[in-house]
Amino acid sequence: MNLHPTLVTDIRAIIANSRHKAIRAIDHERTLMYWHIGKRIFEEEQSGKDRADYGTYLIKYLSQQLQPEFGTGFSTRQLERYRQFYRLFPIAPTLWTQLSWSQYKLLLSIDNQSKIEFYMAESIKNNWTVRQLERQINASLYERLLVSNDKERVLAVAKNEKLPADAGEIIKDPIFLEFLGLKREAAYYEKDLEAAIITHLQEFLLELGNGFSFVARQKRIHIEGDEFFADLVFYNRLMQCFVIVEIKTTKLTHQDIGQLQMYVNYYDRVEKAAHEQPTIGILLCASKNDAVVRFTLPEGQQQIYASRYQLYLPTEQQLLAEVHKEMESFKEQQSPGQNRQ
Structure with missing residues (x-):
């Protein structure tokens, strides 16, 4: 008996998709229920607004009546939240x-x-x-x-x-890395910071901004017999380009900028496809002199960016x-x- 090779996989996908939709639908109905409860409480409160503390009395009364039957979802705090929910989103279709x-x-x-x-x-x-x-x-x-x-x-x-007109609209400065959990009193090398970023890659991608996905760590670059290693390589789907991140735990120097410029040039000439945009380079540094960055790079360039990182908010x-x-x-x-x- 010849069964289609993807039969079981397809059915599993259908089941998973249906379950996901069902969970979404149930949660949305619950959200609408809370909205309608908040609306009704607000309307009742408005009808008695000439009485002092009527709103507080109303919430407390409703909680006493509803919580024994329906549980903690109808405590005074939750009922106040439903009322606030309606006031914040007074039109249901906006949910x-x-x-x-x-x-x-x-x-x-x-x-x-x-x-x-x-x-x-x-x-x-x-x-x-x-x-x-x-x-x-x-x-x-x-x-x-x-x-x-x-x-x-x-x-x-x-x-x-x-859509972002240039990389400057999606690259943050400073970048906050408090989620790495590094201790204030410790000394760090580039490899330590890089390892912590890889461990917390999902959070780092969120901090970078929209559209980033991970490509490689310590990407080996061969240039006529010489080897170089780019710390981190990402791809941004909004800009449609590679993004190379170099990590420096000391103050940024013009040599650091030149090194990253070489990596960017390599990717533009070797890795980049014809339909993709020019490669972007980000120097993630502990500190920087903006004037040094400005005078090291060509005027008006939009490919190399220096961003300070901070380990604490x-x-x-x-x-x-x-x-x-x-x-x-x-x-x-x-x-x-x-x-x-």
Whole structure:
């Protein structure tokens, strides 16, 4: 009896796909249920808004009635969350089926509509898990992008309304590597940092930004009898190009830039296909002199980038200071008639 060789594989794929869709559908129905509960609570609260503390009384009363029958999902805290959920998303069709209730709960902790839209778009586009979304929120991805790009452009790229015009729009500076878990008091060599990045490759790809996939570590490059090794090689599907990352745990030098430029030239001339864009090089360094970088590279070049890495996230005060400084700079560049309300 001749059975098709992919019969069992095909049926397994059908089962897995159907199960995934069923789980998604059940979770979305649960999300809609919480939305409708929040809507009903809000409507009732509005009808009695002339009475002091009516909202608090209402939530407490509902919890006493519902929790014994339906469980902890109807505690006062959860009911308040459903009410907040409705107020944040007052139109049911705006709820995305790609997002789980657990992801919506994370979004409820954000008090800025633009930030919420940004993280929703990024979660859907990158198919982030709950854990991945939580890490990006905790790592202040939105605020850090705000420091280096204006808000409108960041949101446009996140929503796929605008593809990045150049590598500078997707390469972060600084890059935060707090997820590596390296101790503050330890001394590190390039190989230590590289090994930690490989161990935490998924988190590192998330930190790099959109569209990155891993290609090779210590990629051997032969040039007429001489051997060189590029630390890390990635590919970016948005830019359609190779991305070479060189790690330097000391201050960046012009020799480091020249070495990476050689790797980039090699990939452009040997590895790159005709339809692909020019190779990008990123020097991941502990510190740098921007003037040295600028004078070492040709004017107007868009292939070599130097990004500082930081093993620890900035404090909230440092972050707010940077955001405030950026917004003040933006206002100064605008004439009074152009300032946004």
